[in-house]
Amino acid sequence: xxxxxxxxxxxxxxxxxxxxxxxxxxxxxxxxxxxxxxxxxxxxxxxxxxxxxxxxxxxxxxxxxxxxxxxxxxxxxxxxxxxxxxxxxxxxxxxxxxxxxxxxxxxxxxxxxxxxxxxxxxxxxxxxxxxxxxxxxxxxxxxxxxxxxxxxxxxxxxxxxxxxxxxxxxxxxxxxxxxxxxxxxxxxxxxxxxxxxxxxxxxxxxxxxxxxxxxxxxxxxxxxxxxxxxxxxxxxxxxxxxxxxxxxxxxxxxxxxxxxxxxxxxxxxxxxxxxxxxxxxxxxxxxxxxxxxxxxxxxxxxxxxxxxxxxxxxxxxxxxxxxxxxxxxxxxxxxxxxxxxxxxxxxxxxxxxxxxxxxxxxxxxxxxxxxxxxxxxx
Numbered sequence: 247x248x249x250x251x252x253x254x255x256x257x258x259x260x261x262x263x264x265x266x267x268x269x270x271x272x273x274x275x276x277x278x279x280x281x282x283x284x285x286x287x288x289x290x291x292x293x294x295x296x297x298x299x300x301x302x303x304x305x306x307x308x309x310x311x312x313x314x315x316x317x318x319x320x321x322x323x324x325x326x327x328x329x330x331x332x333x334x335x336x337x338x339x340x341x342x343x344x345x346x347x348x349x350x351x352x353x354x355x356x357x358x359x360x361x362x363x364x365x366x367x368x369x370x371x372x373x374x375x376x377x378x379x380x381x382x383x384x385x386x387x388x389x390x391x392x393x394x395x396x397x398x399x400x401x402x403x404x405x406x407x408x409x410x411x412x413x414x415x416x417x418x419x420x421x422x423x424x425x426x427x428x429x430x431x432x433x434x435x436x437x438x439x440x441x442x443x444x445x446x447x448x449x450x451x452x453x454x455x456x457x458x459x460x461x462x463x464x465x466x467x468x469x470x471x472x473x474x475x476x477x478x479x480x481x482x483x484x485x486x487x488x489x490x491x492x493x494x495x496x497x498x499x500x501x502x503x504x505x506x507x508x509x510x511x512x513x514x515x516x517x518x519x520x521x522x523x524x525x526x527x528x529x530x531x532x533x534x535x536x537x538x539x540x541x542x543x544x545x546x547x548x549x550x551x552x553x554x555x556x557x558x559x560x561x562x563x564x565x566x567x568x569x570x571x572x573x574x575x576x577x578x579x580x581x582x583x584x585x586x587x588x589x590x591x592x593x594x595x596x597x598x599x600x601x602x603x604x605x606x607x608x609x610x611x612x613x614x615x616x617x618x619x620x621x622x623x624x
Contacts, residue, residue: 250282250399253321257354260323263451266355268362271277271488274372276358282320283412284379285309285351288336289319289344305342323334327352328379329404345444348498349404349434351379352442354493361385361465363477363491364438373455374432375464376442380548380554387417396433398426400501427500429455436460444473444497446543447620448486448613456480466490466613466622468539469505470547470561473497474608478615481497481606485616492609495530505546506564514560514571523594526559526572526581533608534597540622541596542589561589600624 261267267276278339290306299392306327306582309316319326329335329349361382364374367532371384376438379401386395397419399405422430434455441452444467452462460480465471475495478488498504516575529535529547538547544565547558559572568585570593581590600606603624611624 249317250280250321253318254280257321257323260546261355261358264355265501266358271389272358272385273362275385276354279381279384279388279415281351281354281381282317282472283415284381284408285316285320285326285328286411288316289328289351290330290336290347291319292327293342303344306345306347307342308336308339310336314606323353325356328353328416329401330399331577332436333403335403335407348501349378349401350498351381357382357385359493360382360440360463360475361389363475364440365437368471369439372396372438372440373436374398374427374431374440374442375453376400377405377408377421377454377495378442379404379452380412382442383408383419383421383576384412384415384417387412387419392417392419396422397398398422398424398430400424400426402420412474423503427451427502433456438463441465441500442497444499445504446499448476448478448615450615450617453480453484453486453615458482460515461488462486466620467497467499468536468543470529470539471496472539474536474611476613478496485614487612487614489558490608490611490613490622492607494608508546508548508562508564510518510564511550512567512569512584514558514569514582514584517569517571517582519580519582522572522579522581522590523598525574528597529559529573533605536608537597537600540595541592545589553604561593563587563589601619 286401290312291309293305293307327350331345332348352615355510374397377397384396402423429451435457437460439452439462441464444465450557462478466476473496475491478486480486545561545563552558562569568589570583570590572581606624613622
């Protein structure tokens with residue numbers, strides 16, 4: 247038995263034991279689809295700051311197939327970054343790069359969980375948003391047949407690499423280079439739509455391209471970067487409803503929905519100050535932050551040092567110019583707010599109402615998408 251086969255089998259056993267992998271069809275697909283074929287261009291390994299204590303900016307180092315640790319890492323249950331700053335692949339550099347990741351190979355456990363959640367049958371037609379390396383596309387092809395799979399990738403270079411990798415494993419699905427938020431206007435209706443990227447709102451195009459009774463599986467996110475997997479069923483009238491599935495699922499946001507740069511910051515010494523019901527540290531909790539996003543969907547949460555002091559929590563809506571700066575004063579929090587809206591007032595309102603309801607977990611949240619937009623409630 248070859249080393250990749252042994253590693254793949256070990257991965258399958260681990261995902262089975264963890265409860266992610268349950269179906270014989272997906273088990274065969276994972277055993278017979280070589281993940282290393284989709285990562286022959288290497289991946290980026292995280293490199294913490296250069297200081298002795300790990301301080302400093304986070305960098306990324308390329309790991310290529312000729313390196314001893316490459317193959318075991320490929321078959322670990324980990325996400326592997328495959329592109330930095332929108333254009334840079336592992337083979338393009340030597341040393342470290344200090345820019346943000348823009349594409350990755352999703353951890354197999356999450357891939358398998360989502361495939362299981364799709365609840366497919368023989369003949370199910372699937373539209374995948376975000377081809378990435380093509381590994382999850384290959385698993386879909388193995389289970390359903392190439393003719394039942396369409397995948398959309400926004401990045402032409404990423405799409406070319408995925409097409410080549412898919413071809414090397416014997417798969418020829420329909421691949422589209424374009425904006426995944428627009429889906430595939432010419433290929434529907436589909437039985438399932440699955441997104442390998444985060445979205446602020448489920449696009450109407452996906453609903454229009456899903457048959458009544460079909461399902462959409464997507465990660466809903468916000469600019470405070472708390473996200474969750476949602477399953478929606480499309481109704482006869484073109485609306486959709488469903489629920490969040492829990493588990494703190496995270497994907498990179500769809501590129502057209504990335505937050506705007508912070509730009510020139512407002513004067514945080516201005517505005518109105520009051521006592522706060524709670525502070526910025528509460529946003530470290532995943533679910534609390536998700537609820538805060540519902541209150542301020544276009545706001546970003548950052549920690550920045552103000553007036554040369556300790557970092558403070560700031561919630562900022564760049565487009566509207568609204569902001570809230572939180573400061574701890576002994577055992578109490580204060581908030582100073584400016585701009586046309588009082589962001590922290592809304593955050594406090596939502597979070598307080600959620601806590602009074604018993605702080606339900608995200609798996610108890612419901613999601614609906616209609617002509618009027620998207621709503622998420624608990």
